[in-house]
Amino acid sequence: NWQKAQKSKAKCQAKVxxxxxxxxxxxxxxxxxxxxxxIIEDLKTKNLQKNHHLAKSIANASWRMFRQMLEYKCEWYGKKLIAVDPKKTSxxxxxCGYNS
Structure with a gap:
């Protein structure tokens, strides 16, 4: 039963x-x-995961995979991808462009 449960769990996780x-x-x-x-913001996800209420959602979002896909697809299509330092961006x- 344990092995069946493990296979079922693995199947569900692979589907997700x-x-x-x-x-x-x-x-x-x-x-x-x-x-x-x-243009994307070059965020450090480890710093974002310090918020315990959002840590699971942030870890589950797979931002690294998103950025990697954007990088290689921009190369394929000849587009430009710029990563901006997150300091004072928000x-x-x-x-008006005022920086508070």
Whole structure:
């Protein structure tokens, strides 16, 4: 029974992983085809995971895989990917550009 349960659990986890990978492929392909320049924030996920309420969700989001897919698809399609330092990025006003 334990081995059957382990196989069932592995099957479910593989299905979820495949669904996540498929979604990321579709999303990154859409972004790369639609935009010539993509700018992302170079976040450190370890620092974000210090918030215990969000740690599981952040770890489960597979941001690293998303970035890797964006990088190689930008190379394939000849688009530009820019990683921005996260310092003060969320403090700049989107309308007037004031940096508080």
């Amino acid at each position: 992983a495949n669904q996540r990978r498929d979604y990321l492929h579709k999303l990154t392909t859409h972004l790369v085809k639609q935009y010539d320049v993509i 403090r700049i006003c989107s309308k």
